[in-house]
Amino acid sequence: MKEVGVKWYSPGRIIVYAVLVIMTFLSLFPFYWMLVIGSNHTSAINKFPPAMVPGGSFIENAQKVFSNIDFFAAIGNSVIASTAITVTVLFFSSLSGFAFAKLHFKGRKFWFLFVLATMMVPAQLGIIPQYMIMSKLGWINSLNAVVIPSMVSAFGVFWMRQYISATIPDELIDAGRIDGCSNFRLYWSITLPSIRPALATLGLITFMGVWNDFLWPLVVLKERSVQTIQIALRTLNGAYYTDYAMILNGTFLATLPILIVFLLFSKQFIAGLTEGSIK
Amino acid sequence: MSTNVGVEKGKQSLAVPKQKRFTKQSTKDNISGYLYISPFFILFSIFGVFPIFYTAYISFFKWPILGAKEFVGIQNYQMLFTDPTFWKALGNTFSIWVISTIPQLFLALILAVILNQAFLKGKQFFRLAAFLPNITSLVAVAIIFDAIFGEKYGILNYALSVFGLDPFNWKGSYFGTHIAIASMVMWRWMGYNAIIYLAALQSIPKDLYEAATIDGASKTQQFFKITIPMIRPMIIFTVILSTIGGMQIFTEPLMFSGGGGGPLKQGLTLTFYLYEEAFVRNSFGYASAIAWVLFLIIILFSIVNQFITSRIKSAD
Known part of the structure; x- marks a missing residue:
C-alpha cells in the first residue's frame, strides 16, 4: 500500500x-x-x-x-436481568429471523414490515399502561417487570433476518430438506451454527443495552433490594x-x-x- | 392461543411420518413460520401495541393513580397547549437536540473519512478509542460530566481559569445546561456514528474513485459527488436514530439538573416532563397526553428529516 x-x-x-x-x-x-x-x-x-x-x-x-448502597446485590440484579434478556432475545430473534429469511409463509413480507415499523415507535409512549400492567401482575419491584417485556426485540429480528438472508444460501436449506430435516432442525443444526458472529454482536448490543437501561427500571424497581446498578448509582448520586x-x-x-x-x-x-x- | 394451535399441528405432522412426505412444504412453512415469529408478536401485542392505544384512551381522562377516573375529552390536550412548562420542555428538548446532533454528525463524518485513510497506522486502536464512550451507561456519563462541569471544582472551570476566564455556572443557566447535556450526547454517540459511516465508506467500490481521478475530478469533487451520495442511506439512518433518541432524551437532564429540571426548569425535556407528571405527580391522564404529543412530534420530525435528506441525492 x-x-x-x-x-x-x-x-x-x-x-x-x-x-x-x-x-x-x-x-x-x-x-x-x-x-x-x-x-x-x-x-x-x-x-x-x-x-x-x-x-x-x-x-x-x-x-x-x-x-x-448494596453494590453487589445491584450488580447481581443487573447480571441476572441482562443475561436472561440476552439469551431469550438471541433465541427468539434468530428463530424469527430464520423464519423471515428462509420460510415461505403467507404474509411474511407484511409481518416483516410490521416488525420494522415497530422500531420507529418510541419506548416511552406506552410507559403508563405498561406500568399499570406490571401493577396488575404484581411485578412492581420484581425483575420480571424488566425481563419479560424485553425478551423479544424488533431490532434483533431485523438484524438476524438480514444476516441469515445474506450468509445462508438457499441451496444449503434445500439440501437439508432433501436429507429429511424438519424446519426446526434446519434452524437449530444448520442455521444457528453458521450465524455465530451475528449472535455475538447482537448479544453484546443487547447485554449492554439492558445493563445501561435507566427509565423503565427506575419506574418499576423502587425497592433497593431489586434495583439494578444504574438505579443504585442514581441513589448514590442523589443522596450523597x-x-x-x-x-x-x-x-x-x-x-x-x-x-x-x-x-x-x-x-x-x-x-x-x-x-x-x-x- | 396461536402458539398452542401451531404446536398441535406440528405434533400431528410428526406423529404420522408416512404422511409427512405428502404434507406440502408450503403448508409446513406456513405453520412453522407463524410459530417461530409468534413469540415476538405475542409479547409485542401485550407490552407494545396495547399500551400505545391504551395511552390514547387514558389521555382523554382525568386519571389519578387512586380515586375516580373522569372523562374529560380533549381537555388534557387543551391544557397542554396553554401550559408554559410544556412549551419550555419542548424548547429545551429541541435546543439540546440541535446543539448535540448537527455538529455531532458532521464531526462523525469527518472522523470516519480520517479513519478510512489507507496510510493510517493503528486503525484498530483508533476505532476502539472512538467507540469506547458508547459502552458507558447514561447514568455514568451524566455523573462524570457533572463532575467535569461542576461550578466550584469542575475541571472545565479550572481550565477556564487557567486562561484567565471567570468560572461559569453551567448548572444554573439554560445555555450552560444545554451545552453540558449536548456534550454528553456528543461524547457518547459521535464515535458510534463514525463507525457506522466508516462501514458505509468501506463499501464504496474503489474503482469509482479511480475512474473519477482519471477523469480529472479533484478530491473535494470526489467527496461531494461520490462519497456523500454513496453513503446517503447511512446518513439517513443516523439522522433518524439521532432524532428519535434526541426527542426522548431523559437520563442526562434528570441526572444533571435534578428533580423538576432545575430552578429555571432549564433541564426539563419532554420525556422528563412526562415522567414527572406520571410517576411523581401521578396524573396519568395528563402524562398520557404528553406521550402522544411527543409521539406525533417524532413522526413529524421523521417526515421532515426524510424530506431534507432526500434532497442529498437530488443535489448530485
Missing part, C-alpha cells in the same frame, strides 16, 4: 494524526477523570488546582460506596451528592464490568457492527 512520493510527515498526514490524537484524548479523558476523582480523597478534589493523577484513596472510597470522590468511585466500579466484557469482544463487535450495517 506504500504510495510513492508521499512522505510520512507530509502536512496532510500530520493533521490526520493530530485529529486522531485529540479524538482519542477526548474519548478517554472522562474514563481517566473518573479514576482520578474516584481514587482521591474528597479534599484533594475540592481545591484549586484539583488533583490530576490517581490518588491512594481508591479502597477507602470503595468501602464508602459499599456501605451506602457532595462526596464526588465516593460517587465517581461507584461509577467507576459500575462501569468496570461492562468495560471488561466489551474489551474482550471488541474486535469481533466492531467488525460485526460495520458488517451488519452494510447489508
